[in-house]
Each structure stands twice: as structure tokens, then as C-alpha cells.
Amino acid sequence: MPDEPTAAVTRLLVNGTEHEVSASADTPLLYVLRNDLGLKATHFGCGTGQCGACKVLIDGRAVASCDTPLWAAAGRSITTVEGLGSAAHPHALQRALIAEQAGQCGYCLPGILASAAALLALRPEPSETEVRAALDENLCRCGSHNRIVRAVLRAARESTEQAG
Amino acid sequence: MNLAPRRVADDKDKLPQLPGSLHVNRRLSQWLRFLRDGTIEVRSGKVEIGQGIATALAQIAAEELDVQIGRIRMVAASTAGSPDEGVTSGSRSVQDSGLALRHACAEARAIYLEAAAARLGVPVESLSVADGEISSTDGAHTSYAALADDALLERDASASIAPKEISKHRLVGTSAERIDLAAKVYGQPRFVHDFELPNMLHARVLRPPSPAATLNVLDAARTRALPGVIAVVRDGNFVGVLAEREEIALKGLERLRQDASWQETETLPDASTLGDWLKAQPAETTLVAERGAGAKSAAVETRHARYTRPYLAHASIAPCCAVALWDEERLRLWTHSQGIYNLRADLALALALPPERIDVEHMEGAGCYGHNGADDAACDAALLARAAPGRPVKLQWTRTDEMAWAPFGPAMTIEIEADLDAGGDILAWRHDIWSNGHSSRPGRAKSPTLLAAAQIDAPFERVIAINPPPAAGGGAERNAVPGYDLPAWRISSHRLLTMPIRTSALRSLGAYANVFAIESFLDELAAHRGEDALAYRLRLLSDPRSRAVLEAAARRANWQGWQMREGRGHGIGFARYKGNGAWCAVIAEIEAAREIRVERLVIALDVGLAINPDGVINQIEGGAIQATSWTLKEQVRFDRTRIAGTWDDYPILRFSETPKVEVELVLRQEEPPLGAGEAAQGPTAAAIANAVFDALGVRVRDLPLTPERVAAAMA
Numbered sequence: 041m042p043d044e045p046t047a048a049v050t051r052l053l054v055n056g057t058e059h060e061v062s063a064s065a066d067t068p069l070l071y072v073l074r075n076d077l078g079l080k081a082t083h084f085g086c087g088t089g090q091c092g093a094c095k096v097l098i099d100g101r102a103v104a105s106c107d108t109p110l111w112a113a114a115g116r117s118i119t120t121v122e123g124l125g126s127a128a129h130p131h132a133l134q135r136a137l138i139a140e141q142a143g144q145c146g147y148c149l150p151g152i153l154a155s156a157a158a159l160l161a162l163r164p165e166p167s168e169t170e171v172r173a174a175l176d177e178n179l180c181r182c183g184s185h186n187r188i189v190r191a192v193l194r195a196a197r198e199s200t201e202q203a204g
Numbered sequence: 205m206n207l208a209p210r211r212v213a214d215d216k217d218k219l220p221q222l223p224g225s226l227h228v229n230r231r232l233s234q235w236l237r238f239l240r241d242g243t244i245e246v247r248s249g250k251v252e253i254g255q256g257i258a259t260a261l262a263q264i265a266a267e268e269l270d271v272q273i274g275r276i277r278m279v280a281a282s283t284a285g286s287p288d289e290g291v292t293s294g295s296r297s298v299q300d301s302g303l304a305l306r307h308a309c310a311e312a313r314a315i316y317l318e319a320a321a322a323r324l325g326v327p328v329e330s331l332s333v334a335d336g337e338i339s340s341t342d343g344a345h346t347s348y349a350a351l352a353d354d355a356l357l358e359r360d361a362s363a364s365i366a367p368k369e370i371s372k373h374r375l376v377g378t379s380a381e382r383i384d385l386a387a388k389v390y391g392q393p394r395f396v397h398d399f400e401l402p403n404m405l406h407a408r409v410l411r412p413p414s415p416a417a418t419l420n421v422l423d424a425a426r427t428r429a430l431p432g433v434i435a436v437v438r439d440g441n442f443v444g445v446l447a448e449r450e451e452i453a454l455k456g457l458e459r460l461r462q463d464a465s466w467q468e469t470e471t472l473p474d475a476s477t478l479g480d481w482l483k484a485q486p487a488e489t490t491l492v493a494e495r496g497a498g499a500k501s502a503a504v505e506t507r508h509a510r511y512t513r514p515y516l517a518h519a520s521i522a523p524c525c526a527v528a529l530w531d532e533e534r535l536r537l538w539t540h541s542q543g544i545y546n547l548r549a550d551l552a553l554a555l556a557l558p559p560e561r562i563d564v565e566h567m568e569g570a571g572c573y574g575h576n577g578a579d580d581a582a583c584d585a586a587l588l589a590r591a592a593p594g595r596p597v598k599l600q601w602t603r604t605d606e607m608a609w610a611p612f613g614p615a616m617t618i619e620i621e622a623d624l625d626a627g628g629d630i631l632a633w634r635h636d637i638w639s640n641g642h643s644s645r646p647g648r649a650k651s652p653t654l655l656a657a658a659q660i661d662a663p664f665e666r667v668i669a670i671n672p673p674p675a676a677g678g679g680a681e682r683n684a685v686p687g688y689d690l691p692a693w694r695i696s697s698h699r700l701l702t703m704p705i706r707t708s709a710l711r712s713l714g715a716y717a718n719v720f721a722i723e724s725f726l727d728e729l730a731a732h733r734g735e736d737a738l739a740y741r742l743r744l745l746s747d748p749r750s751r752a753v754l755e756a757a758a759r760r761a762n763w764q765g766w767q768m769r770e771g772r773g774h775g776i777g778f779a780r781y782k783g784n785g786a787w788c789a790v791i792a793e794i795e796a797a798r799e800i801r802v803e804r805l806v807i808a809l810d811v812g813l814a815i816n817p818d819g820v821i822n823q824i825e826g827g828a829i830q831a832t833s834w835t836l837k838e839q840v841r842f843d844r845t846r847i848a849g850t851w852d853d854y855p856i857l858r859f860s861e862t863p864k865v866e867v868e869l870v871l872r873q874e875e876p877p878l879g880a881g882e883a884a885q886g887p888t889a890a891a892i893a894n895a896v897f898d899a900l901g902v903r904v905r906d907l908p909l910t911p912e913r914v915a916a917a918m919a
Contacts, residue, residue, distance in 0.1 A: 063449070063451070064451065067451045068451065071449070071450045071451050074398075074450075075406075075449065075450055078400075079391075080391070080392075080393040080397075080398035080400075081390075081391020081392075082391075083395075083397065083521075083522065084397065084522070084523070084600065085521050085522060085523075085603070086523075086603040086850075086851060087454075087602065087603060088603065088850070088851075090603075090850070090851040090852070091521060091603075091851060093521050093522070120391065121390070121391035122390075122391050125390070126390055127386060127390055130390070134389045134390060137385075137389045138381070138385060138386055138389055141379075141381065141382060141385065141818055141822060143382070143385050143388060143389070144254040144255065144256065144571055144822060144823075144826050145253070145254030145521075145568075145569075145570045145571035145572075146254070146384070146385060146388030146389070146394075147254075147388075147395060147520075147521050147522045147569075147570035147571065148521045148570075149388055149389055150391050153389075169860075171859075172859040172860040172862070173859075173860055175859040176858045176859050176860050178859070179521055179851070179856060179858070180521070180859075181519060181520055181521050181570070181571050181573075181830065181856065182254050182571040182826045182830070183825060183826030183827065183828065183829030183830045183833075183862075184822075184825075184826060185829060185857075185859050185862040186825060186829075186862060186864065186865055187822070187825070188859075189859065
């Protein structure tokens with residue numbers, strides 16, 4: 041049949057490491073990250089790019105991985121939350137989320153980290169309004185919004201203080 | 205009603221009463237276990253659903269055992285041995301499980317001290333514990349780790365050991381960090397969605413296009429031909445696909461959708477007249493409460509108002525998920541269900557399998573706000589995994605499954621009437637509720653309530669939702685009895701006996717709409733008398749803890765000093781959750797322009813002893829923000845046949861729309877602890893609606909308070 045999916049080898053650069061994945065070129069990046077590379081931080085939420093749970097950084101921009109096909113991600117630099125930081129070497133945003141206890145269920149946080157990291161890279165000292173606008177494509181159902189906003193502002197403050 | 209969970213309780217009724225869930229789970233070894241490495245496993249039947257309960261319970265255990273919280277390892281609830289604590293619901297976990305753990309840990313500590321005294325040859329009175337290290341006054345030394353022996357806790361609790369006095373607490377009552385948050389922030393696999401077993405398959409269910417649809421024809425040939433598809437399952441109207449890879453399962457689902465033809469029927473009510481439809485359905489009427497006769501003769505006026513709320517969706521960020529594995533006629537399940545034992549009972553019915561052959565283990569899901577589709581997804585996974593014995597199957601619901609097929613919080617119509625005397629004071633109060641039942645939870649009926657059980661070839665009859673008993677806070681009638689000093693009232697609940705749209709428990713159940721209605725109507729009566737809304741309420745409240753939260757919120761929001769401005773308003777809402785839970789007062793400040801925008805919520809709360817004050821504040825902030833979303837935006841959309849199932853059809857509050865939320869805890873650390881998760885919903889809705897009246901001078905009595913509703917009320 042003409043529309044049979046055929047697995048091809050795609051080279052992907054994820055968190056600074058190059059991987060070869062064998063999957064059909066139209067496979068959403070989300071499933072490759074989670075199932076082929078075992079990077080479970082990036083979460084499924086809707087599959088249509090409407091909730092932000094699956095956002096990752098692609099060349100520094102926060103993008104929904106659920107509607108990014110594998111072919112479109114090839115050759116670009118992908119960063120997931122696992123690549124953003126770890127308990128041993130946390131990103132300022134991760135430190136700040138813990139400091140503000142900014143989460144309830146925590147399922148939306150990886151996508152929010154991607155959006156927030158993209159914002160801070162572009163605007164190191166955003167206003168509260170800018171933070172809220174930057175996170176508007178990320179849905180949170182538990183109502184942790186205000187704590188998350190405080191955490192992003194804290195991360196910005198602490199990063200610029202460190203830089204200064 | 206199948207009283208299986210209660211039968212256990214009946215047997216235990218002959219035994220002395222033990223605190224909380226310890227009464228029906230008396231074995232100490234069910235609750236905790238000391239390990240050689242110095243950690244202590246703690247088991248609870250209550251599960252983490254985003255509310256932070258694991259942290260609060262770990263604090264309680266660590267407090268009684270005199271260890272650092274880091275030594276406590278909360279073990280996932282499992283039917284293989286966890287205490288059976290029913291369902292994690294009703295804001296009861298701190299009371300039920302916390303109290304049980306407090307006593308179980310106090311007793312375990314005493315048992316280990318006895319063992320230490322015997323080993324060291326010293327009197328037990330000479331011993332003290334610091335982070336699990338046990339020392340005697342004469343310098344002898346051992347530890348929980350050194351003494352660790354499972355046999356020591358193989359006995360029933362006696363509750364003869366008094367737990368620590370509250371004044372001696374060093375950990376309970378402090379804002380310990382959430383024990384689960386760091387892992388989530390670093391993206392470590394934690395959710396059942398992230399769970400992976402070797403050789404695992406991925407599965408999707410082809411749900412019908414509408415609730416009453418039946419499958420005419422399914423041609424699965426094209427789907428089966430997809431490389432990587434392992435099986436297509438059809439069992440009556442239940443259809444699903446299993447594949448080696450997740451994206452292949454999705455492609456298979458798409459093909460199945462194209463190759464299935466359904467018979468659809470118009471069974472849904474007219475959404476535009478839902479309030480009337482609810483009143484016109486056959487119903488079972490219950491007198492909820494009656495007080496006084498009401499001096500009708502003295503009444504000079506009767507005022508009446510009708511309030512409605514729509515069907516509301518859980519709309520969790522993660523669609524439901526489960527992993528199932530059939531092995532040698534034995535089923536293993538990993539699920540984010542709120543009640544693993546109840547789920548097992550229903551699975552046993554649906555699958556015609558003895559419960560002993562089913563093991564259910566809890567794993568975290570995303571935020572859970574009531575009876576969502578977690579149990580349904582577990583049943584789906586079990587049905588599909590039967591087609592691939594020996595291989596684990598992960599079943600992931602789609603977004604549309606989540607939005608259109610999880611049970612909904614029921615639509616409600618509430619009518620309130622008050623007889624007033626010449627001074628405008630209330631002589632008698634009547635409150636009537638029309639609503640579907642607020643519980644279809646599994647494990648309680650003769651027939652399973654799981655979604656697929658009504659779709660398989662030999663379907664089980666769909667169980668019409670019931671209301672939980674009054675002792676559990678009731679369902680539709682939750683918080684229908686006003687907390688005010690009124691001379692007479694009569695509260696009735698009319699539970700629908702038809703259920704075209706499947707309903708069950710959603711956070712705070714009937715309390716959200718009842719408090720919205722009561723507090724709106726009180727505001728109408730205050731305005732009718734020309735009296736300040738706060739002063740009016742305080743005049744009707746003698747309960748000191750009720751008054752205290754209202755006064756605290758008013759002080760914090762500077763209620764008296766409010767500056768009137770065009771298009772802005774403030775309003776107040778208050779309730780004591782379930783009439784026996786937390787006290788909560790909310791003041792909302794809003795701006796009414798093209799749409800209603802909530803700028804600030806000021807909340808005062810009394811939960812008695814706050815095990816973790818920041819955890820309580822987090823729950824209240826979240827509850828208030830979610831209630832703001834319900835109140836301003838949310839209603840399930842449907843036509844006469846289909847229920848809409850995307851985020852476009854069901855928008856929720858976004859970051860830029862979120863109000864500032866200030867929470868003030870009225871601290872009463874000497875009083876028993878109360879749950880916080882459901883206290884703010886009703887008062888928040890009422891405060892917002894009352895603020896809209898303050899800003900615009902019109903009453904919007906139908907939720908949500910959308911621009912269309914506000915415009916209609918103003919016309």
C-alpha cells in the first residue's frame with residue numbers, strides 16, 4: 041500500500057548527543073524521544089499542539105514535539121528537560137521551581153520548563169506580564185500558575201545576579 | 205449496592221475501635237516496615253494525585269518515629285498488601301490515613317524501643333530516639349536499622365500508645381518540601397505514563413463517536429495489515445488496536461476510525477435548556493434536612509431564585525493511561541486509580557475473574573480532581589492485553605477520550621426560596637436540587653461501573669450515578685444545608701433516574717454549585733435589605749470559626765476600604781466544607797469589561813492543624829484557580845448526539861488570565877487536621893458572581909459567567 045509507514049534511519053541531536061533512530065519519517069518527535077531514546081520527561085497531553093505538555097527546545101525555540109515530525113527535527117539541536125539540568129547540575133529554572141514549590145501534580149512542568157527556558161534565553165529579565173504571555177500556550181490544570189510565574193521570575197533574578 | 209468494602213468493616217465492628225483507617229487495617233506490618241539500611245517503608249491506601257498527600261503522610265510517620273523525613277519511603281499502594289482505605293477522595297486522607305499512620309507509627313516506635321531495651325539490657329524508659337538512632341541514658345546504643353525485623357510488626361495495632369503531643373511536634377506543622385517535586389522537575393520517570401516494561405506493546409481504543417453509538421461494521425483488514433500491528437480487538441462495541449510502536453498504534457487507530465461505521469442516536473439533552481431538562485426528568489427525591497416549621501404567617505414576602513451549573517470535565521493535562529499484563533490467567537495492572545481495591549472489585553466483575561487473580565498497583569497520574577477515567581483506562585488495558593498474553597500493554601487515552609468519555613461532574617439546577625419578614629429577615633429557607641448522582645465510582649455496585657463494561661459483547665447495564673451517603677458528605681446535596689443561623693429550612697434533593705451523560709464525582713461534588721447558589725442568594729437578600737454583604741453574613745453566623753475566616757479575609761482584602769470604580773466589583777463567598785470540614789472565606793475582586801476578569805482572590809482558611817502549611821496553601825491556591833476557571837469558562841459542549849472532545853471546545857484558564865491569590869491560614873494547630881483540597885471551590889464561585897453583581901448590578905445565575913451570559917443578564 042502506498043501509505044505504509046517505512047522505517048528509515050534518522051540522525052537526531054538530542055541534549056548534545058547524536059542518535060540514530062529507526063522510525064518512519066512522519067513519526068511525531070514526542071514518541072521517538074520517549075520510546076526510542078527513553079527520555080520520559082517530555083509528556084503527551086493532546087497530540088495537537090494545544091496544551092504544551094510536550095514542548096521541547098529545538099534550536100532554542102519551544103516547540104510542541106507531538107506535532108513535529110521526525111524529519112523536521114533532523115539535523116537540529118533538540119533539548120529536553122533531561123538536557124536542561126539534573127539534580128547534580130540543576131538549571132536555574134529547576135532550582136527555582138523547587139524553591140517556590142511550584143507544582144502539584146507536576147505533569148505540565150517539563151513543557152513549561154521548555155517555554156520558560158526559551159523566554160529567558162531571549163529576555164533574561166522579563167516582566168511578570170511577559171512571563172505569563174510566554175507561558176500562555178502551556179496549560180496547567182492544578183492551578184500552580186502563580187507559583188510557576190514566581191519561579192520563572194526568581195530564576196531570571198538569580199541568573200542575572202550571578203551573571204552580574 | 206454491593207457492600208463489599210463495608211463487609212470488612214462489619215467484621216471489625218466486634219473489635220475495639222481503632223483510629224482512622226487502622227480500624228479496618230489492623231496489622232501494623234500493613235502500614236510500615238523497618239529496613240536494614242535505615243530507611244522505613246510506609247504504606248498508605250491513600251494515593252498521591254497531585255495534592256501532596258505523600259509528603260504530609262511522610263511527615264506524620266517521620267514525626268512519630270523520630271526520624272528525618274528523608275528516611276521515609278512511601279510505597280506505592282498495591283492490592284498485594286497495602287491497607288485498604290477505599291478511595292482517595294472527599295478530602296479525607298489526612299483524617300483517615302494520617303490518623304492511622306500516626307497511631308501505627310507511635311506503636312511501632314514503642315515496639316522497637318522494647319526490642320532495644322531487651323537487647324541493650326536497659327529499662328525502656330532510659331531510651332530516646334534521634335533520626336532512628338536509639339540511645340540509653342547510660343550510653344548504650346542501637347538503631348531501628350540494627351533491630352530491623354519484620355516479625356516485630358506482625359501483630360495487630362492496639363492503639364494503646366499515645367502519639368506525640370502536638371506541642372512536641374518538630375516536623376508536623378512545618379512546610380516540608382514536597383517529596384515528589386524534585387523528581388518531576390528533573391523529568392525523571394514517575395507517572396504511569398512513563399512506566400515501561402520489557403517487550404511492551406502500545407494500545408489505543410477506538411471509542412464510538414457518541415455515547416449511544418453502536419458499531420455496525422468494522423473492517424479491520426487495513427489496520428491488521430499495518431506492519432507492527434499485533435492485534436485488533438473487537439468485543440461488541442469495544443474496539444482497540446495493539447502495536448509494537450506507539451505511532452503505529454495511532455496509525456492503526458486512524459485506520460480503524462475510517463473503517464468503522466456506527467449507528468448513532470440522539471440521546472442527549474438540549475444544552476440550551478439544560479436547567480429545565482434536569483427538572484423534567486424522573487427522579488428520586490430525598491429530604492436532606494429540615495429544621496423548624498417556618499412562621500409562614502409572619503412572612504410578608506417570598507423571594508425565589510434559580511441557579512444552574514453545566515456539566516464539567518476533569519480535563520486533566522494527561523489523558524488517562526494504564527499498563528496491563530496477562531500471565532497464566534493472572535492479571536497485573538498499573539494504574540492511577542484513586543481506589544485500587546474498588547477497581548479490582550469491578551474488574552473482577554467485568555472480566556469474570558476472581559479478585560485474587562488480579563493485582564493492582566498504583567502509579568501516579570497527572571492531577572486528579574475526582575472520579576476521572578483512570579479506572580476505565582485500566583479496564584480498557586485489561587481487555588486489550590488479553591489479546592497478547594505474556595506481553596505488557598500500555599493503553600494511552602487520547603485527548604478526545606479524556607474530554608468526551610471520562611465521567612463528568614453533573615449539571616445541576618438549584619432553586620432557593622426564602623420567606624422574609626417585614627424587616628427583610630429570613631423566616632424560612634427552602635433549597636431544591638435537581639442533578640444526576642455524583643458518584644459512579646467502581647467497587648460499590650452489583651454491576652461494574654467501568655466504561656468498557658457497558659460496551660463489550662455481553663454488556664453490563666450502565667449504572668445510574670448515585671449520591672454518596674450523608675455520612676460521607678453526600679453528593680448533590682453536599683453543602684446544601686446553610687451554615688447560617690436560620691430559624692427554619694427544608695432542603696430536598698432530586699436525583700435523576702436517567703443518565704444520558706455519564707456523571708460522577710468532581711472535586712467538591714455538589715458543594716461547588718450549592719455554595720454558589722446559597723451565597724449568591726444571600727447576597728441578593730442583603731442587597732434587597734440594603735445591607736453590606738459581610739455585615740449581613742456576620743449577623744447570621746454565631747459559629748466563632750466561621751466568623752473568624754470571614755473577618756480575616758475581610759481584613760486582608762480591606763473589604764471596608766474598597767474604592768468603587770466603574771467596571772470593577774468585589775464580592776464575598778463563604779462555606780464550611782461539608783458542614784464538618786475546613787472553613788473557607790473568599791473575597792474576589794474583578795474587572796468586568798468585554799469579559800469578566802478576576803484580578804485578585806483573598807482567601808482565609810481554617811483547616812485546624814495544618815500538617816504542612818505550604819502544602820495547604822498550595823492546595824487552596826490551586827483549588828481557587830481551578831474554580832475560577834470553572835466559573836468563568838467551563839462547560840461541556842454537546843449537541844443532541846455527540847459530546848465535543850477537544851481543548852477548543854473546552855477552554856480552561858490560562859497563565860495570563862490567572863488571578864493573584866492570597867491565602868491566609870487561620871492557624872489552629874491544637875485542633876484536629878482537616879482536608880484542604882475542596883474547601884475553596886464553592887466560595888470562590890460565589891465570590892466571583894457576587895463581584896459581578898457589584899460591578900454591573902446584574903445577577904448572573906447560570907454558570908459559567910461567560911460574556912454571552914453576562915450580556916444576556918444585562919439585556
